[in-house]
Amino acid sequence: MDRPGQHRRGVRQWRGGARSVPSRPRGGPLLLGCRLRLGGVTVRLVEVEAYEGADDPASHAYRGPTRRNAVMFGPGGHLYVYALHGSLCCNVVCGPEGVATAVLLRAGEVEEGHDLARARRAERRAAPVADRDLARGPGNLCRALGITAADNGTDLLEGGSVRLLPALRRPATLGIGPRVNVSTAADRPWRFWDATSTAVSPFKRHPKALAD
DNA sequence: CCGGTGATCCACT
């Protein structure tokens, strides 16, 4: 099993590997099974989606640095948080510094802190939330964890508000497919999920999805 | 399926 130190090396290795592998998004699956912890809530990641920078029209970094995407251009291992349609979404920045690449965290299973997560989800929802739905979907995952805009840029590996913890187990079966609801570069198979998990969000194709 | 949502970006005063 991974120990924290090994995991840390693993992430750095992944970031380093991105320099030698043209297709950075291939690093995405290494996050599956890892855990994200904030306060009393821990979520095991079961679905992620990769975004490159200059070569990826669907990426926030495609048109260069702005105030919103600044963290994407910084060093890997930090959290990029942004607002979308009244929700927040979060990414793990992959680095290296100056090269914008990030992995969107799309869904997870709550391992710890179900009551707190459920209370947060209930603030915006009338119907009761089943366990498997607590962190299902990018906005829901952020809400379950209590991530806010103040967590943008936090260091996930040391000293930050949000911690990335090693995987205790890896998905037995890896799903790979197109990204959800993106209007451009729609067919790049850069969404990765744990095919044994029921907490993976449903696939949706964007109405105006262009291929490349 | 559909409508609400609100931050962000850019082109234009």
Add this chain to the structure above:
DNA sequence: GTGGATCACCGGA
């Protein structure tokens, strides 16, 4: 500074 378009979403029917 303003207006409009865009958007990696969610909830309820």
